[in-house]
Amino acid sequence: MSYNMVIAGAGGIAQAVGLLLSEWSNVPIRIFIGNRRLEKAEMVAKWIGEGTTDPLVAQAFCLSDRGLTKEMEEIFEQGDVLLDCLPGSLAPKMAGYAKKYGLHYVNLTEYVAETNEIMALAKNAETGFVLQSGLAPGYIDILAHYLYQEFCRKYHVDKVDKLQFKVGALTDHAVAPHYYGFTWSPVGVATEYMKDAEAVRDFKKVPLKSLSERARIIIDGRTYEEDLTSGGAADLPDALAGKVRHLDYKTLRYPGHYAWVQQQIEGLANGDKAIGTLQEKMETEIPHMEQDQIVLYAAVEGKDSHDVLRRSEVSKLIRPQKVGKHRLRAIQATTAAPMVQAAFMLLESDRKGVVLQSQIDPKPFLNGSFIAAVYGEIP
Template sequence: MHKVIILGSGNIGFALALFLSKSNSYDVTVLGRKAKTLKKIQKNLKITVLKRDLEDKKSYENLLENYDTVISALPYYLNIFIAKLALKAKINYFDFTEDVKTTQAIKKIAKKAKENQVFIPQCGLAPGFISILAYSLYQQFDEVYSIKMRVGALPLNPSNKILYNLTWSTEGLINEYCNECFAIKDSKLVSTQALEGLEKFSLNGLEYEAFNTSGGLGTLCETLENKVKELNYKTIRYKGHKALMDFLINDLYLGKNKRRKILKDILEYAIPTTKEDLVLIFCTVIGKKNSLLQQKTDVRKIYNETFYSHKLSALQITTALSLCTVLDLYVNNKLKKASFIKQEDISLEDFVSNRFAQEFLEKD
């Protein structure tokens, strides 16, 4: 049985442990810092748990040697350290990171990988599944003019002026709203500003907006530069959200590196969490096929749901099951042989036919 250690016992770490342990194909251990949370996981899932100070790098000494794979569900700033530990322990490495510089560093680490050792970052929803979907649509054309990727994790019943609830890592959210974004324009890689490029649209009577955020398209710009004329990624929110975040981040300068902790404290103090959410996924590609100008669009809407008597948010479901799918494809030799695998290297056909992906992609 493939032995997996999950670092992080938060919402995503729990969902990972739930799906992998219930599959009866993986021997799962969860490492976390909160004794109460770990006790609950151990009681409900009947798996091994370990308590560690996740910020203390000494606590990881000799931790990974007895496993086949480590999955980091930790804040992005710990992932380079964990990837180096995985390299030393000669085990596989998976994560969800949206941070561009972290992914670039992990790619360099992967160049030193041992035989049959793999590093696969960005395995969640965005980055993650959205890149697999977009690249699959791209491959259906002879010539591609534009690729537009839009993803949003939204509360079903927003009740505050910001029209948002916290559904995942606050550090990751701030990263997306503050860091440099990338796109392809006129076939060349370009840098864009987070919170810019505002679009507005309606769906089923509700008004939404979308704007630039960092990291959601993963390595796709690198892969498709000089191959498409235009490519961009934007996050979907309810109309009005962007203006308030722009005020906090830019007008009050809370997006500056030294002030992001203040922004994190404000958001976590004032914005409640929720599992009553939905995930919207849009991908539109325009190009030529057999000399005809065509457009192909893939739209998906995923709701929160109960699995094995545990209510999970839509973001938990899509993020955790996306990584479970990629891991399962790797374990079953459905991925290419390489030390570093990008999300767009993964076949959409193989992805959607996997047992984990079918838990959320095959539903209405």
Template structure:
């Protein structure tokens, strides 16, 4: 049984703990600065728990000793501290961060490491990159790769058409930081909340706009091989305009703690959500201009006897699937591992990756091949 440390006992960390402990394959230790958060963990499963200051590198490294892997589910600003502690402890490292700067530090730590460093293992970045890379391999020449992801309330009832479903800090960060894209064959930075587009899926109209961090390493991987590549977050129409007013007109991009307090006091959370994953790739195949699409909707569902939101299920399921593949020796065991290095077929066949498997996708791939 593999010994695993999970750092962070919040919405995602608690779900990761439920999935891993419930599988019977992992001995789980959960670390968090809050004793209250640890006490709220699902009592159906046996966890080793330890309350400690996550931002204390020496204490954290000691707590990670003898662990096969560290699964980082803490806020993005703690990413580099936890990654360094994992390296010091000699453990494999996985995280969920969408923060570009933190991921660059993780990549530097991976250089020459005896253990694997696999950042950005969530939904976006994470699974969205795995799916896009798989589709891209089916083409002789790539033209456009479009990645769209959204975690949305099923029943929006406010002007933002939004409910809090995951980290408020993470939402604000992706709305503020520059975004990577490939435009006319060249890697560029584009502003967040811009290039808003509308599209319809199953009779529902959505908008999608630039947000930071969703592509992971895909831009660097495909630069020079694709004409256009971009990532956009999906929301209901009108959301982007209100957020731009808050961030730009009211200047709250420079007062992020104030914006966080406003959102958390005024916008309720919900477990009744849906995650939409929509990847479209076009290009030349056997002399013809073709397009392939992966699309899926994932809804809230019970995990370990407790209802979990769709964003909890997809994010936790993704990082648990990657951990499983690492544990089974199906991924590199040392150095920096990209999401592009993870085969989609292996991911979807995994017990945790099953959340992402559309009913008709296997049949579609068999027919396409």
């Protein structure tokens, strides 16, 4: 048995996906790397090949933004899975290719409108479409859902008071006035700050304005600020409405960052133009940094069958790690691992149509070989 894996994109996450596939797959694979700039795809293909313990040649191709080419058609016809590492605005287009050529499809985007478009497109597909499969949305939602299920099983209840889950992609150090450094896409950061979040309040799904519920939290003895941001809750507000009184996803930052962001967005209207303006303002003052860490936290709280208030928590701090001959940043490894795990889940099952985070059996997924190597196992 062997698989042909088509990776769309040639950025940092695409690099990590290719390296994890090359280094950790227990079956033979062939990798195709596509990007609109062929030379960038060739650079990533070479980087992956140079980083593997056993020699592997990834094939680069031009992923034209002007429509299908003969080369694209030939590669899609050979492919088993399309792993979409492109910007979220292009996700429906890539999903359309996957459906047309009968590939499984996995993406990362937190964009809500594009996710809804793909859900409609893939409703009756003959292959599986795992959406929002990275870190947040992605791993953190499956972890939160697992905690909810385990809490209900252990304490013999079917409803809980709170389900809270949070992630921060942070630098090791932070300086005034912004207390931040870019470790991933600036447009992604600006988008999650400006678009509305989805949450559950009093058992009902509701939209909430991002950056509207700031608070401090101590995780493993270290103080952070948390606030609502868009996209990270995935489909849990739909899946758990009526079962959880209070559910939300929040992004973790160092104290002081959100106050600075609030100053930057004063006077900006909502919309894509405002997102671009905020991105420009942030990139003027905030540096891009290589040294990073991922902080994540999830908790469930409620009363057990004897009316005793209980709380279960999980926290993790993940740092850069070496894979093969290369060192991956924490954001690369933690985003790529769930994506690759989702791809193998589809290849090894008969899942068809859209697969959302709440529809994934959490324990075997969280303890899958790719995820466990990055995040550690869940007991």
